[in-house]
Amino acid sequence: xxxxxxxxxxxxxxxxxxxxxxxxxxxxxxxxxxxxxxxxxxxxxxxxxxxxxxxxxxxxxxxxxxxxxxxxxxxxxxxxxxxxxxxxxxxxxxxxxxxxxxxxxxxxxxxxxxxxxxxxxxxxxxxxxxxxxxxxxxxxxxxxxxxxxxxxxxxxxxxxxxxxxxxxxxxxxxxxxxxxxxxxxxxxxxxxxxxxxxxxxxxxxxxxxxxxxxxxxxxxxxxxxxxxxxxxxxxxxxxxxxxxxxxxxxxxxxxxxxxxxxxxxxxxxxxxxxxxxxxxxxxxxxxxxxxxxxxxxxxxxxxxxxxxxxxxxxxxxxxxxxxxxxxxxxxxxxxxxxxxxxxxxxxxxxxxxxxxxxxxxxxxxxxxxxxxxxxxxxxxxxxx
Amino acid sequence: xxxxxxxxxxxxxxxxxxxxxxxxxxxxxxxxxxxxxxxxxxxxxxxxxxxxxxxxxxxxxxxxxxxxxxxxxxxxxxxxxxxxxxxxxxxxxxxxxxxxxxxxxxxxxxxxxxxxxxxxxxxxxxxxxxxxxxxxxxxxxxxxxxxxxxxxxxxxxxxxxxxxxxxxxxxxxxxxxxxxxxxxxxxxxxxxxxxxxxxxxxxxxxxxxxxxxxxxxxxxxxxxxxxxxxxxxxxxxxxxxxxxxxxxxxxxxxxxxxxxxxxxxxxxxxxxxxxxxxxxxxxxxxxxxxxxxxxxxxxxxxxxxxxxxxxxxxxxxx
Ligand SMILES: Nc1ncnc2c1ncn2[C@@H]1O[C@H](COP(=O)(O)OP(=O)(O)OP(=O)(O)O)[C@@H](O)[C@H]1O
Ligand SMILES: [Mg+2]
Numbered sequence: 001x002x003x004x005x006x007x008x009x010x011x012x013x014x015x016x017x018x019x020x021x022x023x024x025x026x027x028x029x030x031x032x033x034x035x036x037x038x039x040x041x042x043x044x045x046x047x048x049x050x051x052x053x054x055x056x057x058x059x060x061x062x063x064x065x066x067x068x069x070x071x072x073x074x075x076x077x078x079x080x081x082x083x084x085x086x087x088x089x090x091x092x093x094x095x096x097x098x099x100x101x102x103x104x105x106x107x108x109x110x111x112x113x114x115x116x117x118x119x120x121x122x123x124x125x126x127x128x129x130x131x132x133x134x135x136x137x138x139x140x141x142x143x144x145x146x147x148x149x150x151x152x153x154x155x156x157x158x159x160x161x162x163x164x165x166x167x168x169x170x171x172x173x174x175x176x177x178x179x180x181x182x183x184x185x186x187x188x189x190x191x192x193x194x195x196x197x198x199x200x201x202x203x204x205x206x207x208x209x210x211x212x213x214x215x216x217x218x219x220x221x222x223x224x225x226x227x228x229x230x231x232x233x234x235x236x237x238x239x240x241x242x243x244x245x246x247x248x249x250x251x252x253x254x255x256x257x258x259x260x261x262x263x264x265x266x267x268x269x270x271x272x273x274x275x276x277x278x279x280x281x282x283x284x285x286x287x288x289x290x291x292x293x294x295x296x297x298x299x300x301x302x303x304x305x306x307x308x309x310x311x312x313x314x315x316x317x318x319x320x321x322x323x324x325x326x327x328x329x330x331x332x333x334x335x336x337x338x339x340x341x342x343x344x345x346x347x348x349x350x351x352x353x354x355x356x357x358x359x360x361x362x363x364x365x366x367x368x369x370x371x372x373x374x375x376x377x378x379x380x381x382x383x384x
Numbered sequence: 385x386x387x388x389x390x391x392x393x394x395x396x397x398x399x400x401x402x403x404x405x406x407x408x409x410x411x412x413x414x415x416x417x418x419x420x421x422x423x424x425x426x427x428x429x430x431x432x433x434x435x436x437x438x439x440x441x442x443x444x445x446x447x448x449x450x451x452x453x454x455x456x457x458x459x460x461x462x463x464x465x466x467x468x469x470x471x472x473x474x475x476x477x478x479x480x481x482x483x484x485x486x487x488x489x490x491x492x493x494x495x496x497x498x499x500x501x502x503x504x505x506x507x508x509x510x511x512x513x514x515x516x517x518x519x520x521x522x523x524x525x526x527x528x529x530x531x532x533x534x535x536x537x538x539x540x541x542x543x544x545x546x547x548x549x550x551x552x553x554x555x556x557x558x559x560x561x562x563x564x565x566x567x568x569x570x571x572x573x574x575x576x577x578x579x580x581x582x583x584x585x586x587x588x589x590x591x592x593x594x595x596x597x598x599x600x601x602x603x604x605x606x607x608x609x610x611x612x613x614x615x616x617x618x619x620x621x622x623x624x625x626x627x628x629x630x631x632x633x634x635x636x637x638x639x640x641x642x643x644x645x646x647x648x649x650x651x652x653x654x655x656x657x658x659x660x661x662x663x664x665x666x667x668x669x670x671x672x673x674x675x676x677x678x679x680x681x682x683x684x685x686x687x688x689x690x691x692x693x694x695x696x697x698x699x700x701x702x
Contacts, residue, residue, distance in 0.1 A: 002397050014700055023579035051396045074404045074508030077696035087399035098506025102434045114426045115507050166396055196394035
């Protein structure tokens, strides 16, 4: 396999000035220069992405995701290390592709194409498919400054995916498009995957990362804390989040620390039958009494979220110490297959995670009927 | 999932590799600038388009400021302070043509990176292109003014010095290299020191009067520079100092070719003949122009180096 993006020991520091002297006048008045602290936005990050991989980047706000993508696109220069990119790269960095607001959509398409290294003739050839994809036929001659933010992203995305890039880099821009356009973008991304293109995307939607990417990288305070199959990385990311929310979230009980030790069944196996009851036990230790909610998730192997239960239907109160929760599902409306089980506890109003275990067990569901898919439905048919 | 076709292998082995690193070598930078020449032309075209769209009379409007300047200087330095140069307007025009070009490049390139922050923060391309694009834009306006000049000369039936006409492309090229290099340098500095533009405006005012545009070097300055008295009996020739200004040889070449008459008869009453322009041979003009070109090329190398050091932080400073 050929590495398409090779990131070698990248570090990036930002200088945060407490008092900025941005003019000659200020420099003369304050010859000492401003005071500043250095912020390590990326700290010795290295990885290599092979042709055809789809890689998700996860991390909290300010963890350096956008900075990393900007370095890969070449908009920012790292302080140390180097990045090799093979082939053409089309990037959508935080809100748009850098259009000139005073120019029309048409001119901006040509300008963007040119910045990606395409000649006028190449863009002539691509122009119609770009406009068609963006569905902005009526607006191509309108100045981009009169576009809505969704229209802006549409055009930017249309350019990026129609210029035949070897690498596509997307920084959580898709959230701005309407639902149908998002679906269209996802389709195009999947098509890119089938065509063997390399894709890197930042998303705060861990489920999306799990279902779309075969690999994910987790950044935390500029350091890479995980790089592996997206399921594993999502688990590490979620656990880091839950470890963190205890100290950060004002809503969360400050001192409570809960650890989920194990998830077991009475038989020792996670096997169930379609439409039959299923139960398991969660062993955990809490250092304080805690009132919150229980939540569980099931994912298929390819990362599709099958269910995330409604926490408000499952309130829990814990007393300090070791204890077990018995969880029972009266009927399991799932067809045969393997499902990854994740469990957690939410605190307060159910918004912050107090404890989380990602993919603690694989649930094997067996089914004797003939229906196929995820859920059994039994249509009754009568002559109407 | 089993029925989807196996992923196609997209061959990437022989695709070009781009390297992002803290300090790209100067050779790489030149190469990238050269490869972005089409982008350069786009910036020029869109720049003109934006200006053209922004005002109803478009390109014609862009000629208003130069025309007004010409008229003002003609009244002030030709009528109120009479200077006995025949066809003074044409003499003035020849110099202003060059000055407008130089001024346009320097003033717009100084703020060009800040003005285009939107794309500098989002897309990777050699940022030097931005400053160079102002050279292109100013050159287009220069060509339009040249057109007006030709009409003007036809109206006055004033022929240029045909034999020296070939000097003009060299001249404007030398000035473009110099101005572009200075522009690259200033565009980077302005990102860090945002009032550079104001300082440059002041500096350009002084620079204007250090260049023989509204006065004649040969007639009004030359002798004074030849005999600068220092102390009691030290006489220095400071002409060389005056010629350190690289705009001067270019302005004088244009005046020599367009105005074409080094020696004229004064318009005021004793119609004595005198020299408005130096009576140098063509080779002297050529050498001066080559000198400016050489200076421009050296400055270009310096500008690219300095720019490369400052450029790494553009996206975060904007
Ligand atoms: N231009 C800049 N100047 C100074 N600091 C910056 C700059 N850009 C980013 N930073 C800092 O670098 C850190 C990483 O920022 P970055 O934008 O990469 O985060 P992120 O992971 O993309 O966050 P988000 O999820 O909010 O998009 C942040 O702490 C931010 O304050
Ligand atoms: Mg970001």
